[in-house]
Amino acid sequence: MWRAGRLINAVAAAIDIALWDIAGKYHGEPVWKLLGGKVRDEIPVYANGWHVGERTPENYARHVKKAVKEQEYPALKCDPFAHYEYTMSDDQLDEIAPLLEAVREAVGKDNGIAFDCHARFTRRNAIQVAERLEEYDIMF
Numbered sequence: 377m378w379r380a381g382r383l384i385n386a387v388a389a390a391i392d393i394a395l396w397d398i399a400g401k402y403h404g405e406p407v408w409k410l411l412g413g414k415v416r417d418e419i420p421v422y423a424n425g426w427h428v429g430e431r432t433p434e435n436y437a438r439h440v441k442k443a444v445k446e447q448e449y450p451a452l453k454c455d456p457f458a459h460y461e462y463t464m465s466d467d468q469l470d471e472i473a474p475l476l477e478a479v480r481e482a483v484g485k486d487n488g489i490a491f492d493c494h495a496r497f498t499r500r501n502a503i504q505v506a507e508r509l510e511e512y513d514i515m516f
Contacts, residue, residue, distance in 0.1 A: 382495055422451035422490060431459075433478030444483045451488030451515060454479070457496065457505075464501060469508045476512040488515040 400407045408414065423443035429435050436454075443449050456472045457464070464472075479489055491514060497505060506514075 420450060422453050422488065423447065423449035424453045424492075426452055427454060431456075431475065433474045436475050437478040437482040440479050440482045444487050449487075451490060452479075452483070453490040453492050455492045455494065457491070457493055464497070464505060466508075469505065473509065476509060476514075480512045485513070489513070490515045 396407045396410065400410055403410065423440075426443035427436060427439050429439075440452060443452055456475050476489070483489070489512060493502070493505075
């Protein structure tokens, strides 16, 4: 059921995008205008895929410094949950906390940290994860 839900959501999103595209072509306008117009002049970016190798705080810190400090990304996205599926125990969260602590310490308070959970958590578990990791000031 869980996977069918993701598939149905993906299909619905694809149909929605196709309908907006058709409406844009019909009216001779770009979709962004149909959706309400221009909102900003620039789009903030973040580093993705910056982590390589061991899942240790030291290795995370080393790679994140390169992405954020050397390559000057204002934020980064990571998936510290890659080894877990659908639910996380307190012990598993305790394994992730030092990784995020090292990342936050390496980038400082001025840089953003985002998570990509790949839709692997239940709603209840997502709330538990967010509450447990709140102290690291996660963007999304």
